[in-house]
Amino acid sequence: EPEVTQTPSHQVTQMGQEVILRCVPISNHLYFYWYRQILGQKVEFLVSFYNNEISEKSEIFDDQFSVERPDGSNFTLKIRSTKLEDSAMYFCASSDPDWVEKLFFGSGTQLSVL
Protein backbone atom coordinates (compact mmCIF):
# COMPACT_ATOMS: atom_id res chain seq x y z
CA GLU A 1 0.00 0.00 0.00
CA PRO A 2 1.38 3.47 -0.83
CA GLU A 3 2.45 5.52 2.14
CA VAL A 4 3.50 8.98 3.18
CA THR A 5 7.20 9.15 3.99
CA GLN A 6 8.75 11.61 6.42
CA THR A 7 12.41 12.34 7.03
CA PRO A 8 14.18 12.52 9.35
CA SER A 9 12.45 10.48 12.01
CA HIS A 10 14.25 12.46 14.71
CA GLN A 11 15.75 15.93 14.54
CA VAL A 12 17.63 17.68 17.30
CA THR A 13 18.42 21.36 16.92
CA GLN A 14 19.54 24.35 18.92
CA MET A 15 17.12 27.14 19.73
CA GLY A 16 17.22 29.79 17.03
CA GLN A 17 18.32 27.43 14.29
CA GLU A 18 16.35 26.76 11.12
CA VAL A 19 14.96 23.30 10.48
CA ILE A 20 13.34 21.75 7.44
CA LEU A 21 11.10 18.75 7.85
CA ARG A 22 10.58 16.72 4.73
CA CYS A 23 7.64 14.72 3.49
CA VAL A 24 6.94 12.71 0.39
CA PRO A 25 3.15 12.43 0.02
CA ILE A 26 1.43 9.66 -1.89
CA SER A 27 2.03 10.31 -5.56
CA ASN A 28 -1.50 11.01 -6.86
CA HIS A 29 -2.56 13.03 -3.84
CA LEU A 30 -3.23 16.72 -4.25
CA TYR A 31 -4.01 17.86 -0.68
CA PHE A 32 -1.24 18.15 1.86
CA TYR A 33 -1.19 18.92 5.56
CA TRP A 34 1.07 19.42 8.53
CA TYR A 35 -0.01 18.64 12.08
CA ARG A 36 1.95 18.62 15.28
CA GLN A 37 1.60 16.77 18.56
CA ILE A 38 3.24 18.17 21.65
CA LEU A 39 3.72 15.45 24.26
CA GLY A 40 0.61 15.17 26.42
CA GLN A 41 -1.38 17.65 24.37
CA LYS A 42 -3.87 17.46 21.53
CA VAL A 43 -2.79 16.98 17.96
CA GLU A 44 -2.91 20.43 16.37
CA PHE A 45 -3.53 21.46 12.78
CA LEU A 46 -0.83 23.67 11.33
CA VAL A 47 -1.52 24.14 7.64
CA SER A 48 -3.22 22.71 4.57
CA PHE A 49 -1.90 23.10 1.05
CA TYR A 50 -3.62 22.64 -2.29
CA ASN A 51 -2.91 23.74 -5.82
CA ASN A 52 0.46 25.13 -4.83
CA GLU A 53 -0.84 27.44 -2.17
CA ILE A 54 -1.88 27.44 1.45
CA SER A 55 -5.62 26.83 1.74
CA GLU A 56 -5.81 27.22 5.50
CA LYS A 57 -3.43 27.83 8.37
CA SER A 58 -3.81 27.91 12.12
CA GLU A 59 -2.79 30.59 14.59
CA ILE A 60 0.28 28.50 15.38
CA PHE A 61 1.48 28.84 11.80
CA ASP A 62 3.03 32.27 12.13
CA ASP A 63 5.75 33.97 10.10
CA GLN A 64 8.33 31.55 11.48
CA PHE A 65 6.71 28.72 9.56
CA SER A 66 6.56 28.13 5.84
CA VAL A 67 5.67 25.27 3.53
CA GLU A 68 6.82 24.46 0.08
CA ARG A 69 6.35 21.87 -2.63
CA PRO A 70 9.59 22.47 -4.44
CA ASP A 71 9.64 19.72 -7.03
CA GLY A 72 6.23 18.10 -7.36
CA SER A 73 7.03 15.24 -5.01
CA ASN A 74 8.37 16.69 -1.75
CA PHE A 75 6.38 18.77 0.70
CA THR A 76 8.45 20.58 3.29
CA LEU A 77 7.83 22.46 6.51
CA LYS A 78 10.42 25.04 7.45
CA ILE A 79 10.75 26.62 10.88
CA ARG A 80 13.03 29.64 10.53
CA SER A 81 14.11 30.23 14.09
CA THR A 82 13.15 27.38 16.37
CA LYS A 83 11.90 27.92 19.89
CA LEU A 84 11.85 25.48 22.79
CA GLU A 85 8.06 25.25 22.46
CA ASP A 86 8.41 23.99 18.89
CA SER A 87 9.53 20.65 20.29
CA ALA A 88 6.89 18.20 19.12
CA MET A 89 6.11 15.35 16.79
CA TYR A 90 5.33 16.77 13.36
CA PHE A 91 3.06 14.76 11.08
CA CYS A 92 2.64 15.19 7.37
CA ALA A 93 -0.53 13.94 5.71
CA SER A 94 -1.99 13.83 2.24
CA SER A 95 -5.30 12.97 0.59
CA ASP A 96 -6.45 12.39 -2.94
CA PRO A 97 -9.04 14.38 -4.89
CA ASP A 98 -11.53 11.52 -5.00
CA TRP A 99 -11.47 10.93 -1.26
CA VAL A 100 -10.36 14.21 0.21
CA GLU A 101 -11.44 13.50 3.75
CA LYS A 102 -9.34 10.36 4.08
CA LEU A 103 -5.96 11.56 5.27
CA PHE A 104 -2.93 9.31 5.09
CA PHE A 105 -0.34 10.18 7.72
CA GLY A 106 3.38 9.70 7.75
CA SER A 107 5.23 8.27 10.74
CA GLY A 108 6.20 11.71 11.95
CA THR A 109 9.37 13.63 12.72
CA GLN A 110 10.20 14.09 16.39
CA LEU A 111 11.71 17.57 16.69
CA SER A 112 13.65 18.38 19.84
CA VAL A 113 14.74 21.99 20.33
CA LEU A 114 17.47 22.41 22.95
Place this chain on the structure above:
Amino acid sequence: AQTVTQSQPEMSVQEAETVTLSCTYDTSENNYYLFWYKQPPSRQMILVIRQEAYKQQNATENRFSVNFQKAAKSFSLKISDSQLGDTAMYFCAFMKVAGNNRKLIWGLGTSLAVNP
Protein backbone atom coordinates in the same frame (compact mmCIF):
# COMPACT_ATOMS: atom_id res chain seq x y z
CA ALA B 1 -15.45 26.68 17.01
CA GLN B 2 -15.50 22.92 17.05
CA THR B 3 -14.24 20.93 20.01
CA VAL B 4 -13.74 17.23 20.60
CA THR B 5 -13.71 15.70 24.07
CA GLN B 6 -12.51 12.28 25.11
CA SER B 7 -13.26 11.84 28.78
CA GLN B 8 -11.34 8.59 29.33
CA PRO B 9 -7.58 9.18 29.45
CA GLU B 10 -6.84 5.49 29.98
CA MET B 11 -8.72 2.23 29.60
CA SER B 12 -7.88 -1.42 29.74
CA VAL B 13 -9.57 -4.57 28.52
CA GLN B 14 -8.88 -8.27 28.58
CA GLU B 15 -7.99 -9.94 25.35
CA ALA B 16 -11.08 -11.18 23.43
CA GLU B 17 -13.42 -8.90 25.34
CA THR B 18 -15.26 -5.80 24.16
CA VAL B 19 -14.43 -2.22 25.04
CA THR B 20 -16.10 1.09 24.23
CA LEU B 21 -14.25 4.39 23.97
CA SER B 22 -16.24 7.59 24.37
CA CYS B 23 -16.13 10.79 22.38
CA THR B 24 -18.31 13.87 22.36
CA TYR B 25 -18.00 16.90 20.15
CA ASP B 26 -19.45 20.32 19.78
CA THR B 27 -20.31 21.96 16.48
CA SER B 28 -22.96 24.06 14.81
CA GLU B 29 -22.21 22.48 11.45
CA ASN B 30 -24.64 20.06 9.87
CA ASN B 31 -22.29 18.44 7.38
CA TYR B 32 -19.12 16.90 8.76
CA TYR B 33 -17.12 13.74 9.25
CA LEU B 34 -16.04 11.98 12.39
CA PHE B 35 -13.06 9.69 12.67
CA TRP B 36 -11.28 7.37 15.03
CA TYR B 37 -7.53 7.15 14.58
CA LYS B 38 -5.21 4.67 16.21
CA GLN B 39 -1.66 5.59 17.22
CA PRO B 40 0.42 2.56 18.22
CA PRO B 41 3.85 2.89 19.86
CA SER B 42 5.34 3.50 16.40
CA ARG B 43 3.39 6.83 16.59
CA GLN B 44 1.99 6.62 13.07
CA MET B 45 -1.63 7.76 12.83
CA ILE B 46 -3.79 5.03 11.36
CA LEU B 47 -7.40 5.57 10.35
CA VAL B 48 -9.65 3.07 12.10
CA ILE B 49 -13.12 4.14 11.04
CA ARG B 50 -14.99 7.06 9.52
CA GLN B 51 -18.57 8.31 9.80
CA GLU B 52 -20.38 10.84 7.62
CA ALA B 53 -22.76 12.98 9.63
CA TYR B 54 -25.54 12.74 7.05
CA LYS B 55 -25.62 8.96 7.31
CA GLN B 56 -27.79 7.55 10.07
CA GLN B 57 -26.30 4.08 9.80
CA ASN B 58 -23.38 3.47 12.10
CA ALA B 59 -20.09 2.68 10.38
CA THR B 60 -18.50 -0.74 10.85
CA GLU B 61 -15.03 -2.02 9.97
CA ASN B 62 -14.53 -5.64 10.97
CA ARG B 63 -14.15 -5.66 14.78
CA PHE B 64 -14.59 -1.89 15.02
CA SER B 65 -17.94 -0.16 15.06
CA VAL B 66 -19.26 3.20 16.13
CA ASN B 67 -22.35 4.45 17.91
CA PHE B 68 -23.09 7.79 16.29
CA GLN B 69 -25.71 9.88 18.07
CA LYS B 70 -25.94 13.11 16.09
CA ALA B 71 -28.43 14.90 18.31
CA ALA B 72 -26.38 14.11 21.39
CA LYS B 73 -23.13 14.87 19.53
CA SER B 74 -21.70 11.58 20.65
CA PHE B 75 -19.43 9.23 18.69
CA SER B 76 -18.21 6.18 20.59
CA LEU B 77 -15.96 3.41 19.30
CA LYS B 78 -16.61 -0.22 20.13
CA ILE B 79 -13.81 -2.73 19.72
CA SER B 80 -15.00 -6.33 19.77
CA ASP B 81 -12.83 -9.38 20.39
CA SER B 82 -9.95 -7.16 21.53
CA GLN B 83 -6.49 -8.23 20.42
CA LEU B 84 -3.07 -7.42 21.88
CA GLY B 85 -2.31 -5.44 18.72
CA ASP B 86 -5.16 -3.08 19.56
CA THR B 87 -3.03 -1.63 22.35
CA ALA B 88 -2.56 1.99 21.29
CA MET B 89 -3.64 5.56 21.75
CA TYR B 90 -7.04 6.19 20.16
CA PHE B 91 -8.01 9.64 18.95
CA CYS B 92 -11.44 10.88 18.02
CA ALA B 93 -11.40 13.63 15.38
CA PHE B 94 -13.86 15.97 13.67
CA MET B 95 -13.70 17.37 10.16
CA LYS B 96 -15.94 20.08 8.79
CA VAL B 97 -16.85 19.77 5.12
CA ALA B 98 -15.92 23.13 3.62
CA GLY B 99 -14.42 23.55 0.17
CA ASN B 100 -10.84 22.36 -0.07
CA ASN B 101 -10.19 22.62 3.64
CA ARG B 102 -9.99 19.33 5.45
CA LYS B 103 -8.82 20.33 8.87
CA LEU B 104 -9.06 17.71 11.61
CA ILE B 105 -9.94 18.78 15.13
CA TRP B 106 -8.67 16.20 17.61
CA GLY B 107 -9.56 14.95 21.03
CA LEU B 108 -6.91 14.41 23.68
CA GLY B 109 -6.91 10.67 23.16
CA THR B 110 -7.59 7.51 25.14
CA SER B 111 -4.77 5.14 25.91
CA LEU B 112 -6.06 1.59 25.54
CA ALA B 113 -4.21 -1.38 26.99
CA VAL B 114 -5.27 -4.87 25.96
CA ASN B 115 -4.17 -7.36 28.59
CA PRO B 116 -3.45 -11.02 27.90
